[in-house]
Amino acid sequence: MPISILPPQPAQSRLPPDPDSDHDDEKVTLNEDGDFVRMASSQKRPKAISIVTPGEIVTSDPQWMRGHGTYLLQSKDSTTDGSGSDAEMEDGADTAAVGGSGGGSIVATVAGTVQKVNKLLSVKPLRARYAPEIGDLVVGRIMEVQSKRWKVDINSTLTAHLLLSSINLPGGILRKRTSTDELQIRSFFSEGDLLVAEVQGLFQDGAASLHTRSLKYGKLRNGYFLKVKAGGIVRGKSHIITLEAANGAGEVDVILGVNGYVWVSKKVTLQAPPGGESITRLEEEASEAIYSNVNEDIAPATRREIARIGNCVRAMVSWNVRVDEEVLNAVYLSALELEEMGIDGEGSIGSGVEYLEGEVGRIVVLAGMDRVSSANLRAGGMVE
Amino acid sequence: MSQPHPLPPIALPGQPLAPSPPYTSSTGTHIHTQNPTSTIITASIAGIPHLHPDMSISITRPSPSSSSSSTSHHRPLLLLPEVTSTVLARVTRLNLRQATVEIFAMQAGAEEMGVCEHTFQGIIRGQDVRATEKDRVKILESFRVGDVISLGDQSNYYLSTASNSLGVVVAHSGGELRVTDAGDPLHPINWRQMACARTGVVEDRKVAKPI
Amino acid sequence: MAPLQTSQQTGTPLSPAELSYLHTSLTLTPPIRPDSRTPTQFRPLFAESDILPSTNGSARMIWGDGGECIVGVKAEVEKNSISSGGPRDWIETNVEVSGQRDDDAFLGMTVAESLLVPGSGVLERLVLGERFHWKIFVDILLLTPPLSHPATLLTLTTYLALRNTFLPKLVSEAAEDPVFDDDWGNGLPLYPVDRIPPPITLLVVNVGENIFFDPTREELAVGDVVLAVSICEKKVVGVRTLEGGSGGVKREAVKRVIKESCEVAEEVFSSLNGVGEGD
Amino acid sequence: MTDRRRINGPAEGTTPPVFLTSSTHKPVIKRSPTTLRKIFLKTSLTPPATGSAFLELPTPSNPSTPTLKLTASVYGPRPLPSSTTFSPDARLTAELKFSPFSTPGHRRGYIRDGVERDLSAQLSIALEKSVDVGKYPKSAIDVFVSVLDCEGGLGDAGDGNDGGVEVGLMGVVAGAISCASAAIADAGIECFDLVAGGVAGLIRERGGVVEEDHVGEGMEAGEDISGARHGEKKNRGIALVLDPSPTDGYIILAAAAVGYMAARDELTLVWTKGSMGREGDGTDEVERLVDGAIAAATSVRLVINEAVKERLLLGLKEIGLIKEKAGGNDGDIVME
């Protein structure tokens, strides 16, 4: 049936992928600080999730230092005049290391969970836009071209800046920047281009400054872009995953931007030039093409796998599963199985069964998680 | 398909002119791929098609000389400044690093200079004036002939006056001392200076070599 | 005119590499859509009707990519007058897009044209005696402008709202001033089940030889032509070309799009009616 | 920088167009369904515009009845205001405005109402795909069409075309597309092909035979097309009428307007009204309508070609470049 119109599920009823916890005992008796214990699925240790809401006093204990998402209420008694807390705000919540001055209590400014990391207390909001940090690998789209820099949209509060001086110039690293480069700025990146870059610094107002000074960064080609919610991709060690795609599709690269922008593409291998010249020539020739907009030819089978992997990533994020190499591979394999079984009988390519929205997505993610837990069991025998 | 070789006397937009493998398309024409196998050159403006020796076909619009007919005045063939076209512009703003000019006439390749319908804004950066750095002189009213070197950003074209034939053509004295004697025409002395006939005051300009 | 953003709301275009990848994927046979849907597969839709008690009929629909549309239908008694332009003006549609200053005339006309098709029989049901008639206002509110083109979303919601519209029963005689039965229970439906239903509009994009329904914004950006085909009971009641697409299109492609839209419309009608009975 | 919003009149004034005086109009012949109305089209009439054109559909019945008169003027390519983002292509904007006195019955206001905004959107869709915008980076091409007179049938108050579909608006859009396309050609803006507008309608045959059309002699630039190519079927029930006018008095069940590029055989605009289903003998009413509208557009295209060529020859004569070619100068335009 090409179209399915469902009554809107109230947000609460989207069941979590927790096969082992039955749901009725989770009726939550709310006490003041909303504490309750939730049996997470097998890998995660059961941990107490305490939600704080804005204006709630998290602690008055002076030994805690104040982190993000909180502010210090300098209060001897509860009724302080408004200006008191304003005065306190001048130093802003970013400067984390404000000593817990005596008598003040730390109050949450956002609704979220309390994070206590050796003496530093901060509140991580339930949902917020991506806040860039130095070293983050992000995927971005060029919004505006100015005389010496580009403004890049990275799904965060302010658009990031990419200076002409912080990119690789075609023709290798040695080339010195000449004034004609400014005139040809559009030949490197122009409006709408997608790039992968690293945050090299933060400006005073929090905007990020990017750089693409390495071969793994630069303009993106040969693939498909998708956007997931910013909190979906958790900062991990490697954000560029290479998957061995099935049906002879070859290798597929998945670039998971920390800002929720994901790029799935065919693996671009530096074909050795026919003459087999020296490495610099190879690297030189590669760097000529880094700013070309022309895709290589990609086989239909690869395109189908790229689409499937894109769906897997989208399903994992919508079901709040951490996207890393191991789990993505497992979910991808279970998606392949799903297509062979042909969930609703006809296994034909055009059955649309690979479209992993809603219920189908949940089944695939669930199967993937089981595959991972069983692999862990086999591998370590120790659930950790 | 019309006959490939003898071009019709008059071509209208969309009219197929010739198969593209032997011929190439230049101004006023457009390559249209009907189907993957055959691509043809079609006219994209109404005018007279010409077959050039280098097997390229171009279409020129008859631009009647402005004097004879009152209704359609002189229109340059070129509607927009393009890279490497030389333009006639008037300096509108000066600051330390660049001069903002208003382009009001342009000329592409061999044809003569045509006044354009709408004036475009251009910028001449410090490093594009001449090889050696010249500080800016605050004379507002001086004409400059420059050539367009890049499409620049949103609203500006980047001009350069590096070559000898480019530079100030008509200038008026700035009258630093007293405002009253400003505005006299200057005539060039050498490629760096111009002098005012009446007061003999010498002012710095990047002067175009008088043709 | 509905602004067709080529990328996020700011309207930055997609990159040439993305466009060429998408175009080649969509022109393959069988085509490969970026989210591996089949050419006639819709993204999941959530819909409910009768959500606003102060209106004669209402419906709300949430679209695959988060776009949300609410339609309210209100009826007022109006005196017949020659100057009021005849029965064509008895139904007034208005499309309000959140965040845009003025209402969207193009979408408003698309809906009005297909609603007021001659022979739809709805105008007869608006007559109240000899001197009065019902004036129906169909107000369509696009809350979060959907990332893809809103035409289908707003006509499906309008269909549900009109199906849910009830008018109070006239108890007075034809010549007198209209008096109505104040028992809301036995109000008359504007579109009774047995009569001709309201039309829906399907948005179709044609890329090379293939035709795609419910296109995402990326698919629209690489399409050759974008058509809005309004269909009601196996009859095509209106076709409009929309902004977008990179060139003209052959007449066979247009005919094929219209033909396939009729077939898909059947299934859309049946699932829409499913929502009607649901609550 | 000229102020784009205020476009002031031409410096040296223009000569008013000369209309047919009532005495010379031809005896009234009822137009057969497949004959198009004659079109009067002339280009470059407004000097300040880069390109301009004037289109009129003189109705032979009697000159006092309103006919479609509209003028198009094209400004561009001109610089974009500095606030707009960079665009490698030109931005084509089209605006269609009914002048207050143009519609029979009530007077229209100055601010653009829904109908005008809708028609402007359709006009810009039709023209957008024919202009080679890649050739004019960072610039704007503005097309202004103002309707001086139209034949009513716009669904406004007072013109009772009850039951049938109003084709007045479609006629206006088709005329606007053809006129604007001629203006763009006159402006010398590079385009892939000129777009001609065509309208066709389906009517229920009233009592007996719809008389077979006869080939009337062409007046001015318009020619009509013989029925041969379009196989005017003589079946009962539904008949096809090309270029229907609200004053013809037909009751139109469904109508289609198209923007058609004849040389490339491509459609840039399709707009249909009224309900069309599958006909008894299998041919789809939609296909008949679209084919009919394309046929109308093809013949309108000939008129546009003539008008553009006329202006070209005038230009050539002036600079003495006219080539005395033996075969006269009717350029043979081959349309696949």
Place this chain on the structure above:
Amino acid sequence: MSRYEILSPEGLRTDGRRWNEMRRFSPKMATTTAADGSSYIEHGNTKVICSVNGPIEPRASSARNSERATITVDVCFAAFSGTDRKKRGKGDKRVLEMQSALSRTFASTLLTILHPRSEVHISLHILSQDGSILATCVNAATLALVDAGVPMTDYVTACTVASYTNPDESDEPLLDMNSAEEMDLPGITLATVGRNDKISLLQLETKVRLERLEGMMAVGIDGCAKIRQLLDRAVRDHGNEMARMGAL
């Protein structure tokens, strides 16, 4: 509507409420994925949907302020929201006044210096009007801002209080006006920040005797505290739900 019907001798109002009872208040959070923060509140028959985008880079350069985030508010009355269909143009004075009142209220409580040079855009749509429109808009905006993770010192909650004069000239405050009471009685809209009675919005558009104002404001502050509790409950439920879903 004669005055008698507003409050029956036994102290029951038109819809059967007592003087200090509020209508059914059902808040919902995160109703759409297309905006950073969203909420939908039904307070009796007044239904308001709100979506927040921010803090983002302001498109209009006028909205760029180098030390603080600027707050822009868009209020739109749906044409079908009132009893009779009325299309309010964008330039409607009442709408503009509401917009500026809302942005002033939130400018004082949102920590705008944390996101300089950016903009928080709040867009409110009133789907059905039954009194206390501005109050419901404030509550909906607060909920959506919390959903968007915009830092604020505390909840901003609002409610309305009317003043009814008994036949024997004594006065009674009525909490939470519906449209009938709003048309007939003088009333105030009152918004407080947090639990400690700091008033950030007080609006009176009709005449009322000064000595009655004191009592009305006291009732209003208690009303706001009650609404704050309901909003807080909604946020905690949403938070626990996300925790249960493993999103934290």
